Amino acid sequence: MFERVLVANRGEIAVRVMRACEELGIDTVAVYSEADKHAGHVRYADEAYNVGPARAADSYLDGAAIVEAARKADADAIHPGYGFLAENADFAARVQDTAGITWVGPTSDAMGTLGEKTRARNVMDEADVPIVPGTTDPVEDPEEVVAFGEEHGYPVAIKAEGGGGGRGMKIVESADDAAEKLTSAKREGEAYFDNDSVYLERYLQSPRHIEVQILADHHGNVRHLGERDCSLQRRHQKVIEEGPSPAIDDEMRESLGEAARRGVAAADYTNAGTVEFLVVDEEFYFLEVNTRIQVEHTVTEQITGIDIVKWQLRVAAGEELAFEQDDVSVAGHAMEFRINAENAADEFAPQTGTLATYDPPGGIGVRVDDALRQGDTVGGDYDSMIAKLIVEGSDREECLARSRRALAEFDIEGLVTIVPFHRLMLDDDRFCAGEHTTDYLDEHLDEDRIADAQQRWGTEPTGETDAEEAVEREFTVEVNGKRFEVTLEDRGGLAVPTDSGDADDAPGPRRDSGGDDGGGGSDHDGAGEAVTADMQGTILGVNVAEGEDVASGDVLAVLEAMKMENDVVAPRGGTIAEVGVAEGDSVDMGETLFVIE
Known part of the structure; x- marks a missing residue:
């Protein structure tokens, strides 16, 4: 097993990985940007290294800086979490080519095969996994979009090759939209994934979004850990995830699991991953593979008792999966609520502010994954997630009831969050009946209900106040004979004049x-x-x-x-x-x- 792991991420997922490392007896190394010098994941780690300015492209996306930090820390593995460089095959190759450092994830070749959507579609098609009609070559000309729409009908989805979670995807309703949406999709692909290549798919309307968690080792073993239902989305971003899905029967459940196993085995895939499907009219179609840990992996952990992050580390270290497919059993029901700094009543607009009060819920069946603490500030540089609330029960009804209790207990002040929206959903007939589809929030939910929920259960921002002047002072100290240059911030003291x-x-x-x-x-x-x-x-x-x-x-x-x-x-x-x-x-x-x- 590894001795020291660098976590190339921030926020709650960085802390989640560090906790798994700690339980395995592994030291942890954090990386941070200038904006995150006081962040929770930095506080939690055993060591921390600055990798650049606030802009993600100059810090968390700087692969060379992250590998150099791993060298300085004498780390023997790098775990990417999710987002940032987690699905970047070039970065994975960089780590694999660095002597003494192991990449905690699939190989760069497997990432390249399944991470690029058109190649993944080809692999799945050859493995007899149903795919949505679409293109296999990159699309450059709006006329190609128009021709596809005329052949398969509108709407048409333009998708970034490296995209995921709705980023880099644009929906074309008519030929008039083709040029604008193509440009936008390519721009997002370049901005977020350093890849402006896009492809086309027939856009399936009102589907369920079902995903299957898999684990695969270097000894030829592939296991699926059941499915999650991620159909409650806004603008293609997941909001509430649950498992098992209330919308599929045992026959489809088995078919989905076996299809996921076939597909990743055909790609010679190892480590954790998620195979996503769209389900329409009792038929399922391959959507994409996420070649990393998912935000919602916690749902699967709660209903299977399997620590997915620990198995990521064990597989990367060469261990064989210690359980057979028949050993995987699902017990009860679990839901994950993304506690984001967003105002659902204002089209989920991101919010910034300070956590004047932060008091998460507790009790039986309640798990909170976070990195922030009371007094911390949520800025606008990165993702808006504050925490993840995961609730489990013996069945879906108990899970819903327990979730209502937990969300009512979640006390956050000083920052507008989507907790009121979550509480609304737990009082929504369609969601509680498990009958919602991916377009429910964007096209069917009455927005006045969201505004009413925000007014009833929401909190107000603290308001803007003049920031205390911070004066940085540098010191040279020695600890156990080792020299360190230390910078301390002096707040509220005498200001140092500037030129x-x-x-x-x-x-x-x-x-x-x-x-x-x-x-x-x-x-x-x-x-x-x-x-x-x-x-x-x-x-x-x-x-x-x-x-x-x-x-x-x-x-x-x-x-x-x-x-x-x-x-x-x-x-x-x-x-x-x-x-x-x-x-x-x-x-x-x-x-x-x-x-x-």
């Missing part, structure tokens, strides 16, 4: 507006209407120029916030009098982006 004299500069994201006024977010002096940022994020693209006429609803820019693309639209028609941002700019909530006259 610039800007005493009231508060910590926060800085940007170059690209304009002559030195800051595109300042108040404008004109008589026009300001279009401001609804959230903190990064401008992915600007679609208009000064002097251009726009109509109400026109997309002025695309703002990326917490891994989601958001359109900035014109609130009314008029002429663009001012453009205050450029592609690549970081913006704060409330910052002026455009002025329309």
Whole structure:
């Protein structure tokens, strides 16, 4: 077994992996960005190394920096968690090629085969796993999208090769949408997965989203651990997951499990993975393989008693799976609730703030995976997840009842979360009956009910306050004869004068507006209407120029916030009098982006 594992991630999944390591007697190493210097996963680890600035591309996605940190720490393995570099075959190859360091995951070859969607479709088709009609070659021209739609019918799904969780997927409703949606899908693929290659699929409407957890070792053993139902989604992002699925019978359950085993075995796959399917009219179709641990792996752990993360480490260390397929049994029912910093009543807009109160629930059948603690701040640099609440019961009814109790106990103040939305779902007839499909939230749920739930059970943000000035002081110390350079922050003390004299500069994201006024977010002096940022994020693209006429609803820019693309639209028609941002700019909530006259 390994002696020291570097976890190439952050937040709750980093702590989850570290806890598994601790139980196996393995020391842990954290990596962190400048924005995460005080983060929970850094506090938990035995050692921690700074790998770059807040921007993920310069830190958590910097494979060279992460491997170098592993070398410095003398780590003998790297676990990627989920997200960031977890499904990056090139990074896996980099680790595999580094002497003395083991990659905790499938081989880079297997990741390349199943991580790229078109190659995965070919493998599954050859393994006699049903697939959705689609293309196998990358799509570059909007006319290809139009031709596919004419042949198979609309809507058409454009999907990024390296995508997952709805990122890099755009739905084309008609030929008129083809060019815009193709550009957007390619842009997301490049931004999130460093791969702008996309393909097409017939978009199945109102399906169930069912996924099968698998484990495979280096000795030819492949096991499935049952299925999870992830059909409750908004904008293709999972919100509540459960297992087993209330929508399939034992015959389909067995067929899904065996199909997943066949598919991953054909790809010579090892370690943990998830095979995802869409179920429509009692038929199932292969969707994709996630070549990593899933956010919702906890559901399977609760109903099978199998610690998936520990088995990831054991398999990577060369151990053989210690159980046969017939030994895997499912007992009871479990649900996972993603406790995100989002306002469900405002189209699930990401929120930022400080956890003035953070008091998770407890009691029988309740598990909370988190990394944050009371007093911690949730910024806009990364994913909006605060915690995961996992609840189990002897059956689905008890699980629902226990979940109602646990969510009512979850006390979070100072930050708007989607806890009220979860409580609404546990009072929703369609969800409680297990009859929901993937389009339920986006197309069928009355939005007024979400607003009512937020008003009834929601909390308010703490509000903006002037940040204490932080003065960094450097010291040189020795511990057991080893020299360390230590930087300490002094808050609330005497300020250290600076040459610039800007005493009231508060910590926060800085940007170059690209304009002559030195800051595109300042108040404008004109008589026009300001279009401001609804959230903190990064401008992915600007679609208009000064002097251009726009109509109400026109997309002025695309703002990326917490891994989601958001359109900035014109609130009314008029002429663009001012453009205050450029592609690549970081913006704060409330910052002026455009002025329309």
